Amino acid sequence: MKFSIVTFGCQMNANDSDWLARAMLARGWREVPEEQADVVVLNTCSVREKPEQKVHSALGRVGMNFRGRPAAFAAVGGCVAQQLGQELLHRYPFVRLVFGTDGVAQAPNALERLAVEPELELALLDILSEYPEREDAWTEHEDAPGPRQCFVNIMQGCDNFCAYCIVPYTRGRQKSRHPEAVLRECREQIARGAREITLLGQNVNSYGQDPGGAGMGFAELLRNVAVLPGLDRLRFTTSHPKDIAPEVIRAFGELKTLCPHLHLPLQSGSDRMLKRMGRKYDRTRYLDIVNELRSARPDIALGTDLIVGFPGETEQDFEETLEVMRLVCYEASFSFKYSDRPGVAAVNMRPKVEPDIAAERLSRLQELQNEITSDALQNRVGTVVEVLFERLSKVQSGEAPYWRGRDSAGRIVNVPEHDGRNLAGMIMPVRIVEAKKHSLIGEKAGDAW
Numbered sequence: 004m005k006f007s008i009v010t011f012g013c014q015m016n017a018n019d020s021d022w023l024a025r026a027m028l029a030r031g032w033r034e035v036p037e038e039q040a041d042v043v044v045l046n047t048c049s050v051r052e053k054p055e056q057k058v059h060s061a062l063g064r065v066g067m068n069f070r071g072r073p074a075a076f077a078a079v080g081g082c083v084a085q086q087l088g089q090e091l092l093h094r095y096p097f098v099r100l101v102f103g104t105d106g107v108a109q110a111p112n113a114l115e116r117l118a119v120e121p122e123l124e125l126a127l128l129d130i131l132s133e134y135p136e137r138e139d140a141w142t143e144h145e146d147a148p149g150p151r152q153c154f155v156n157i158m159q160g161c162d163n164f165c166a167y168c169i170v171p172y173t174r175g176r177q178k179s180r181h182p183e184a185v186l187r188e189c190r191e192q193i194a195r196g197a198r199e200i201t202l203l204g205q206n207v208n209s210y211g212q213d214p215g216g217a218g219m220g221f222a223e224l225l226r227n228v229a230v231l232p233g234l235d236r237l238r239f240t241t242s243h244p245k246d247i248a249p250e251v252i253r254a255f256g257e258l259k260t261l262c263p264h265l266h267l268p269l270q271s272g273s274d275r276m277l278k279r280m281g282r283k284y285d286r287t288r289y290l291d292i293v294n295e296l297r298s299a300r301p302d303i304a305l306g307t308d309l310i311v312g313f314p315g316e317t318e319q320d321f322e323e324t325l326e327v328m329r330l331v332c333y334e335a336s337f338s339f340k341y342s343d344r345p346g347v348a349a350v351n352m353r354p355k356v357e358p359d360i361a362a363e364r365l366s367r368l369q370e371l372q373n374e375i376t377s378d379a380l381q382n383r384v385g386t387v388v389e390v391l392f393e394r395l396s397k398v399q400s401g402e403a404p405y406w407r408g409r410d411s412a413g414r415i416v417n418v419p420e421h422d423g424r425n426l427a428g429m430i431m432p433v434r435i436v437e438a439k440k441h442s443l444i445g446e447k448a449g450d451a452w
């Protein structure tokens with residue numbers, strides 16, 4: 004069978020899609036471009052209105068493509084599937100499988116059955132109380148090298164119920180994965196060639212605060228992964244500020260492999276908004292955490308998520324967000340206009356912010372971010388960093404091919420390779436010579452390994 008997977012949303016989804024693709028390849032299926040596929044899997048996101056709309060337009064496109072091919076079918080997984088469930092089966096006749104975020108583990112077998120039973124439709128929508136372990140999808144490709152950078156899930160779901168957020172409804176309550184399973188997967192990825200691991204979860208800092216973690220907290224898990232032989236870089240995402248433990252902050256100064264980079268969603272710089280959002284920290288506490296992080300690791304690069312136009316947000320509240328952005332100097336931020344999500348508390352909060360005011364705030368915020376990013380990148384010029392290379396750069400100029408990689412703080416660095424070598428997966432010292440808008444240009448400053 005020929006399949007194709009289209010992924011929307013977060014890194015958890017991207018990671019689920021990677022696993023699903025491997026599991027189907029292990030069953031002898033072939034991955035092809037969407038137009039040629041007999042089975043199209045859409046792995047969906049409903050965190051904001053926009054990604055959800057994209058799912059419906061993608062389904063329209065897939066349906067058109069399937070015309071005249073009665074055996075072709077689609078599967079919808081992820082957060083929209085969890086939320087709309089059976090409705091998708093009714094609304095789109097060519098959709099024959101829906102699977103929620105806990106149903107991914109069973110999706111490969113379901114797809115195999117559907118391929119041979121044309122009358123069948125299946126729904127895997129149960130939200131489980133334990134982390135659903137998945138089959139080891141490498142077995143059929145025993146010798147295939149894995150990626151140099153990979154993601155490892157450590158937990159699933161969220162208990163925070165921030166007033167704007169649909170995740171606790173689509174991904175269910177928090178459930179940690181057993182530490183032995185996490186460590187086993189990390190060891191296996193390293194054995195297959197991974198040099199960088201990102202530990203993934205909706206709220207990694209509360210890892211182990213449910214029975215799944217078998218008594219191990221996040222700081223201890225982090226320490227255990229950080230010392231695995233062969234690992235060069237360790238990251239984790241996403242963190243809720245209210246749950247970041249002092250031991251995790253200290254870890255940035257203590258663990259050699261832990262990268263000086265943290266994504267720490269602020270959402271708003273106004274205490275009034277933070278309270279209405281149910282974030283359980285205030286601006287002072289957040290800034291204290293930032294100071295503690297910088298004392299532990301002065302070169303740490305911080306990133307964040309921001310929402311503008313949350314119900315009741317005034318110009319004053321918004322300006323407080325800009326102020327915190329200036330104080331923290333985030334190197335990058337993801338920023339969004341608030342959108343109502345079905346069932347969340349903020350749906351009933353008033354007054355709603357006018358869409359054009361929200362749009363104007365968003366563009367002011369993004370302008371400020373561009374300035375801060377640009378200064379931060381400019382400050383790197385002249386420094387020497389270690390770059391882990393990923394691939395050839397998309398934009399090439401001059402005679403030598405440019406390779407693209409990231410420094411340990413996650414900044415994109417493009418470097419010309421004069422000796423014609425394949426740098427993918429190599430780490431090399433690089434001197435930064437120029438700052439572009441969102442990336443850096445460097446030159447070789449030592450031998451690659």
Ligand code: 5AD
Binds near residue numbers: 051343
């Ligand atoms: N409206 C706008 N942005 C949202 N986010 C989550 N829910 C909403 C919503 N209803 C943003 C938050 C979160 C990121 C993943 O998406 O900033 O951190």
Ligand code: SF4
Binds near residue numbers: 014
């Ligand atoms: Fe989107 Fe959140 Fe679901 Fe990830 S967990 S796919 S961000 S709704």
